[in-house]
Amino acid sequence: MAKHALAILVVAALGLTFAGGARAQEEAPPVPHQQWPFEGVFGTYDRAALQRGFQVYKEVCSVCHPVKHLYYRDLEELGYSEDQVKGIAAQAQVTDGPNDQGEMFQRPARPSDPIPGPFPNDQAARVANNGALPPDLSLITKAREGGSDYVYAILTGFKDAPGGFKMNPNMYYDEYFAGHQIGMPPPLSPDQVKFADGSPSTVPQMAHDVVSFLSWAAEPTLDERHRMGFKVFLFLIVATGVFYAAKRKIWSRVH
Amino acid sequence: MAVPPASIPASGFSRLIRWIDYRLPFVALLEHDLVEYPTPKNLTYWWNFGSLAGIFLVIMIVTGVVLAMHYTPHADLAFDSVERIMRDVNYGWLLRYIHMNGASMFFLIVYIHLFRGLYYGSYKYPRELLWILGVVILLLMIATAFMGYVLPWGQMSYWAATVITNLFSAIPLVGNKIVTLLWGGFTVGNPTLNRFFSLHYLLPFVIVAVVGLHLVALHQHGSNNPLGIDMRGPQDSIPFHPYHTIKDSFGLCVALLVFAFFVFYAPNFAASADNYIPANPMVTPNHIVPEWYLLPYYAILRSITFDFLGIPSKLLGVLLSLGSLVILFFVPWLDTSRVRSARFRPVYRWVAWILPIDVIALGYVGSQPPAGFVVTLGQIATFYYYLHFLILMPLIGKLERPRPLPISIGTAVLEASGGLGAAGPAERH
Numbered sequence: 001m002a003k004h005a006l007a008i009l010v011v012a013a014l015g016l017t018f019a020g021g022a023r024a025q026e027e028a029p030p031v032p033h034q035q036w037p038f039e040g041v042f043g044t045y046d047r048a049a050l051q052r053g054f055q056v057y058k059e060v061c062s063v064c065h066p067v068k069h070l071y072y073r074d075l076e077e078l079g080y081s082e083d084q085v086k087g088i089a090a091q092a093q094v095t096d097g098p099n100d101q102g103e104m105f106q107r108p109a110r111p112s113d114p115i116p117g118p119f120p121n122d123q124a125a126r127v128a129n130n131g132a133l134p135p136d137l138s139l140i141t142k143a144r145e146g147g148s149d150y151v152y153a154i155l156t157g158f159k160d161a162p163g164g165f166k167m168n169p170n171m172y173y174d175e176y177f178a179g180h181q182i183g184m185p186p187p188l189s190p191d192q193v194k195f196a197d198g199s200p201s202t203v204p205q206m207a208h209d210v211v212s213f214l215s216w217a218a219e220p221t222l223d224e225r226h227r228m229g230f231k232v233f234l235f236l237i238v239a240t241g242v243f244y245a246a247k248r249k250i251w252s253r254v255h
Numbered sequence: 256m257a258v259p260p261a262s263i264p265a266s267g268f269s270r271l272i273r274w275i276d277y278r279l280p281f282v283a284l285l286e287h288d289l290v291e292y293p294t295p296k297n298l299t300y301w302w303n304f305g306s307l308a309g310i311f312l313v314i315m316i317v318t319g320v321v322l323a324m325h326y327t328p329h330a331d332l333a334f335d336s337v338e339r340i341m342r343d344v345n346y347g348w349l350l351r352y353i354h355m356n357g358a359s360m361f362f363l364i365v366y367i368h369l370f371r372g373l374y375y376g377s378y379k380y381p382r383e384l385l386w387i388l389g390v391v392i393l394l395l396m397i398a399t400a401f402m403g404y405v406l407p408w409g410q411m412s413y414w415a416a417t418v419i420t421n422l423f424s425a426i427p428l429v430g431n432k433i434v435t436l437l438w439g440g441f442t443v444g445n446p447t448l449n450r451f452f453s454l455h456y457l458l459p460f461v462i463v464a465v466v467g468l469h470l471v472a473l474h475q476h477g478s479n480n481p482l483g484i485d486m487r488g489p490q491d492s493i494p495f496h497p498y499h500t501i502k503d504s505f506g507l508c509v510a511l512l513v514f515a516f517f518v519f520y521a522p523n524f525a526a527s528a529d530n531y532i533p534a535n536p537m538v539t540p541n542h543i544v545p546e547w548y549l550l551p552y553y554a555i556l557r558s559i560t561f562d563f564l565g566i567p568s569k570l571l572g573v574l575l576s577l578g579s580l581v582i583l584f585f586v587p588w589l590d591t592s593r594v595r596s597a598r599f600r601p602v603y604r605w606v607a608w609i610l611p612i613d614v615i616a617l618g619y620v621g622s623q624p625p626a627g628f629v630v631t632l633g634q635i636a637t638f639y640y641y642l643h644f645l646i647l648m649p650l651i652g653k654l655e656r657p658r659p660l661p662i663s664i665g666t667a668v669l670e671a672s673g674g675l676g677a678a679g680p681a682e683r684h
Contacts, residue, residue: 041520068335069335069338069342074342139338139532142523142528142531143528143531143532144528145528147528218531220342221341221342221348224348225349225519225522226519226520228349228519229515229518229520232515233512233515233519236508236511236512237512239508240505240508240509240512243501243504243505243508244505246501246505247501247502247504247505250497250498250501251498251501251502254296254493254498
């Protein structure tokens, strides 16, 4: 019985993990799956998409949403040079100090600074957004069931409310948001940004790019993880084979 | 203690070993317990999970100690410090994903190990204390895992801590005092996080100590085996080294392959998305769900939706949930059969398999919002869990007629391999 039983138990236990992992998203339809280049064993981020996505974040999302866990220096991973990152950082002013006069002062941001958010605190953010708090985006694709697919679905899921659906003031109808009423106005509209590489500025294109960027922001070590995992697997497969052969040889004395 | 056998030539090195062993019999102990240690020659791969669990305990402690060097146990800083580990600490993401998924792996292995013990009657005379120490380890693991889950201070951390510590308030008279003591205040907060961190660092070393006792108890009478009969002499046993060192190494590689898949390609598979949102006492998540390995206990807890014999439903839920673990302490005496291995027990061998199915059903119930059919299923599964241990186990042992046991491990092994040994006269215990 041993081998079969073991298989059953492992499968059952994994099933349990499934049951634990999958939690129902209430009131909203399941999000459609998108193709992401960072999926799968050999998945990596597409640097061009990340740069376009960063542009969308900077020109659109960053008006309301911070990316608290990102530093300017992290942007080098998108394929920007050190000087380019310095240039990007220098466009923002940050508060530093106190200086030797005991006073705080403003200076251009440096690569070693965290990317500053649009609001000094949550209260200021709420006041500027009809009471809604725009969430931090640096972990958003890991902090929602459905991950990257879900964020993409929200960005592209804005519709006119169906007849008879009662909307609250300052709310917008989104097909994929739980309860369908979201405080965020539709953020993307065609030709909103001008991509340097000539990619079309359609809503699906911009949404796909910015979600790629946000996926990187949430999991910047994914490329390294996938590469290392492949090596670890090769090593373990060889080791498993060697140990299995040795086990057979040694145990042949018993059987 | 024994000195190394005289057959070893007295080189400088072996003289040094002998000098040490005469004063501190360390090498002799290794020789006795890791090399010569006699094991039944018919152990299957089910017997790999004990050493595997030990290795994962070490993996958890090593990664945990390094993570603690970078983690900040403060309510305002804990979440960010974990993200800092993920982003800026060298291989911090690897350490954390190993530690996170290692907990799941550790529980999976221990649950298989526990089921192995149940199926083959490894808890029966003379291994009752060995079993009880195992249950103590499980309880310590659950406490450690729960407190570890609180440390990242995400939404699920915070609310799991709130829900679970609140259970103690069900205790009559002193309940609320105990909860305040656990919290270090009047709500889950920074003092709670601090004491959980302290205990999360302490308990694994208590587990190591109990594992030590578990091993001493194991080596007193040796491993049980799939036949559940005792070793009768050298013909029934093989030395631990090289047979089990190599077999356990192979098993470890297979386990690491499974583990590596999750660490490198699905590190957040068992994680809750809510725990990547910083703890917020003002916002309750839609469904508060524990990690998968605690779901069955959570299901039992929530299945009690009614007062019974004047006991309030909350207290009864807590008692039955805790009882589902405490009952394991009494298994050596609840099982009245003298035959250890379910292989020779025509009725129990099926009943033994229904239990894990029941526990998995409980796990499913624990993962779902408690409404409608799920509640009924949870109540049936809870009832069956207790039925198994309190009624079926004692009753089947009395009523069932076990099949005849082989005379010895040696003859059974020869028969199984189609070998020379003619089937000897069957013997009944």
